[in-house]
Amino acid sequence: MSAASSAHVGAPAGRDGSAIPVLVITALILAAWYAACLPMNSNLPQLQNAAGDLMARYQIAWALERPVLPAPHQIVVELYNATIGTSLFRQTADGMVPNPRNLSFHAWVTLSATLLGFVIGSVLGIAIAVGIVHSRTLSKSLMPWVIVSQTIPILAIAPIIIVALGSVGLTGLVPKSIISAYLCFFPVTIGMVKGLTSPDTMQLDLMRTYNGSAAQTFWKLRWPAAMPFLFASLKVAITISLVGAIVGELPTGAQAGLGARLLSGSYFGQTIQIWAALFYAAVLAALLVVTITAAERATLRAMGARP
Amino acid sequence: MSGAIVPGRQGGWQTFFQLFNIACVGTLLAMLLLDRSPAQGWLYWAITGAFWLLAWDINASLSSGRSPFAAAAGWLVPLIFGGTLLVLWEAVCIGAAVPTVLLPAPSLIAAKVAASTPTLWADFVQTVIRAAIPGWMMGCLAGFLLALACDRFDFLRRGLIPIGNFVSALPMIGIAPILVMWFGFDWQSKAAVVVVMTFFPMLVNTLAGLASAGHLERDLMRSYGASWFRALVSLRLPAAMPFIFNALKINATLAMIGAIVAEFFGTPVVGMGFRISTEVGRMALDMVWATIAVAGVAGSAFYGLLVLAERAVTFWHPSMRTG
Numbered sequence: 001m002s003a004a005s006s007a008h009v010g011a012p013a014g015r016d017g018s019a020i021p022v023l024v025i026t027a028l029i030l031a032a033w034y035a036a037c038l039p040m041n042s043n044l045p046q047l048q049n050a051a052g053d054l055m056a057r058y059q060i061a062w063a064l065e066r067p068v069l070p071a072p073h074q075i076v077v078e079l080y081n082a083t084i085g086t087s088l089f090r091q092t093a094d095g096m097v098p099n100p101r102n103l104s105f106h107a108w109v110t111l112s113a114t115l116l117g118f119v120i121g122s123v124l125g126i127a128i129a130v131g132i133v134h135s136r137t138l139s140k141s142l143m144p145w146v147i148v149s150q151t152i153p154i155l156a157i158a159p160i161i162i163v164a165l166g167s168v169g170l171t172g173l174v175p176k177s178i179i180s181a182y183l184c185f186f187p188v189t190i191g192m193v194k195g196l197t198s199p200d201t202m203q204l205d206l207m208r209t210y211n212g213s214a215a216q217t218f219w220k221l222r223w224p225a226a227m228p229f230l231f232a233s234l235k236v237a238i239t240i241s242l243v244g245a246i247v248g249e250l251p252t253g254a255q256a257g258l259g260a261r262l263l264s265g266s267y268f269g270q271t272i273q274i275w276a277a278l279f280y281a282a283v284l285a286a287l288l289v290v291t292i293t294a295a296e297r298a299t300l301r302a303m304g305a306r307p
Numbered sequence: 308m309s310g311a312i313v314p315g316r317q318g319g320w321q322t323f324f325q326l327f328n329i330a331c332v333g334t335l336l337a338m339l340l341l342d343r344s345p346a347q348g349w350l351y352w353a354i355t356g357a358f359w360l361l362a363w364d365i366n367a368s369l370s371s372g373r374s375p376f377a378a379a380a381g382w383l384v385p386l387i388f389g390g391t392l393l394v395l396w397e398a399v400c401i402g403a404a405v406p407t408v409l410l411p412a413p414s415l416i417a418a419k420v421a422a423s424t425p426t427l428w429a430d431f432v433q434t435v436i437r438a439a440i441p442g443w444m445m446g447c448l449a450g451f452l453l454a455l456a457c458d459r460f461d462f463l464r465r466g467l468i469p470i471g472n473f474v475s476a477l478p479m480i481g482i483a484p485i486l487v488m489w490f491g492f493d494w495q496s497k498a499a500v501v502v503v504m505t506f507f508p509m510l511v512n513t514l515a516g517l518a519s520a521g522h523l524e525r526d527l528m529r530s531y532g533a534s535w536f537r538a539l540v541s542l543r544l545p546a547a548m549p550f551i552f553n554a555l556k557i558n559a560t561l562a563m564i565g566a567i568v569a570e571f572f573g574t575p576v577v578g579m580g581f582r583i584s585t586e587v588g589r590m591a592l593d594m595v596w597a598t599i600a601v602a603g604v605a606g607s608a609f610y611g612l613l614v615l616a617e618r619a620v621t622f623w624h625p626s627m628r629t630g
Contacts, residue, residue: 025466
């Protein structure tokens with residue numbers, strides 16, 4: 001079944017053979033990265049004044065304090081220092097509080113908004129899809145606007161949502177989750193409309209021949225048929241939910257979260273901090289997608305699909 | 308019409324009554340709204356509710372396929388739905404005296420758009436024409452070409468597909484502060500963000516599309532002795548078109564998002580993202596909404612053009628069937 005869904009994320013890596021091509025390409029990318037460190041940073045004063053041969057200059061370029069392009073190992077070291085190397089809690093007058101120097105704390109702030117938004121958005125998306133599939137009027141009225149709602153750059157509305165909800169006293173987690181939910185309902189709706197309408201006329205006729213009710217047709221035919229589409233959509237939804245949560249932290253100068261780390265890093269020119277936050281977000285996104293993929297495999301296997 | 312009543316087809320009279328009713332209620336509501344000092348009693352809300360119900364009724368009979376205007380239902384129904392939403396938005400904003408900070412009425416936003424057209428136009432040129440569209444073109448083209456290269460050289464494909472899948476799941480928008488540092492505050496950095504954001508969806512979707520041609524058709528190509536290039540042009544690229552257009556559409560929205568959000572990280576004093584972030588800081592929410600209205604219209608037009616192109620190119624695909 002070729003669901004023409006967006007990015008088919010999380011396909012198993014080892015399916016067509018060995019991991020060697022992946023390793024080779026990754027090594028090439030890393031090598032290019034290390035090689036690029038000198039030309040990218042060559043305008044910095046430390047390198048302009050540096051004498052010596054190429055190797056000596058590279059060694060300076062790979063160990064700069066605030067480089068234009070940090071070397072990969074610098075990012076890994078910063079990631080290590082900011083997570084495992086820093087205590088998760090610290091002692092203050094009020095007792096133990098989360099330590100804002102620890103990147104995992106920021107990641108948790110973002111992750112909680114992501115997950116809440118993902119749940120709200122997915123439920124909303126499925127509900128809209130069910131409505132669209134079952135009501136002709138709703139389908140004709142709503143479907144074009146669901147699409148239009150996405151051509152509006154939703155992330156641009158993020159500041160408004162935060163300010164508007166802030167004015168009624170909602171701050172912190174909820175506004176960010178609403179941005180995430182708004183972002184991720186769309187792929188779920190589109191995927192589920194496709195999925196719920198994917199049974200063909202023969203199958204629907206069979207249900208009619210059996211005198212199946214609308215509810216039976218839904219639960220025994222449409223819903224199972226929509227499962228592959230649902231999971232393809234959920235994988236897209238969870239990643240853009242994370243994007244929504246991160247961007248939700250940008251416009252208001254949030255104190256905590258991966259987006260706040262990106263913003264403060266860009267204010268103070270702390271490039272390594274930006275990259276570390278970016279890598280952490282990447283790991284988070286990968287873990288989320290892997291989780292959904294595992295749920296997909298388990299569900300499809302329970303439904304009798306052959307792997 | 309010979310005067311005989313066609314069974315199951317509603318008469319002109321019913322349509323007439325529907326239009327007459329909504330015209331009456333609409334006029335009442337419009338008078339209340341223009342008055343701007345609405346009686347916030349039950350009558351106001353009853354009229355608003357009646358307007359909504361009547362509009363829904365018209366939509367229901369239009370989309371049932373039995374109305375004399377059923378041919379136009381495809382664009383009339385969403386238009387009526389959207390118009391009704393606008394009217395309700397206006398009615399609720401005025402009737403419940405919603406604070407402007409929370410949600411300005413559409414009439415206020417429209418007035419702001421009319422009053423500050425030159426600013427909005429300059430922002431539009433900076434963000435959409437200079438950053439989003441060139442970035443979108445470059446990103447899509449690069450992703451497409453690399454997908455073709457991957458398809459030609461299997462080693463590249465097996466190495467890049469997992470990486471592409473991984474990267475397209477990443478929050479690429481986070482790269483914006485870095486690219487702003489590299490390429491400066493002007494539109495170049497925004498275009499670069501858009502390139503990075505649009506590249507991987509295109510790569511992944513094109514590869515999925517190229518793999519989507521059926522085995523039978525591919526075997527046919529092989530039995531004709533077709534070369535890789537010939538099979539690509541005659542079979543696999545056309546088969547990939549739904550996927551490619553999918554990526555183009557996804558990327559159109561991503562491009563707008565990328566160009567706007569990148570401006571949150573530093574920009575010259577023009578551009579939609581700059582406008583939004585500064586006006587939010589000044590609590591001038593009507594200007595923010597005006598910018599978003601422009602962004603919405605631009606994004607929808609962008610998307611709409613792509614849908615038209617898609618219909619022309621992939622008319623054969625099952626998803627294009629109606630009914």
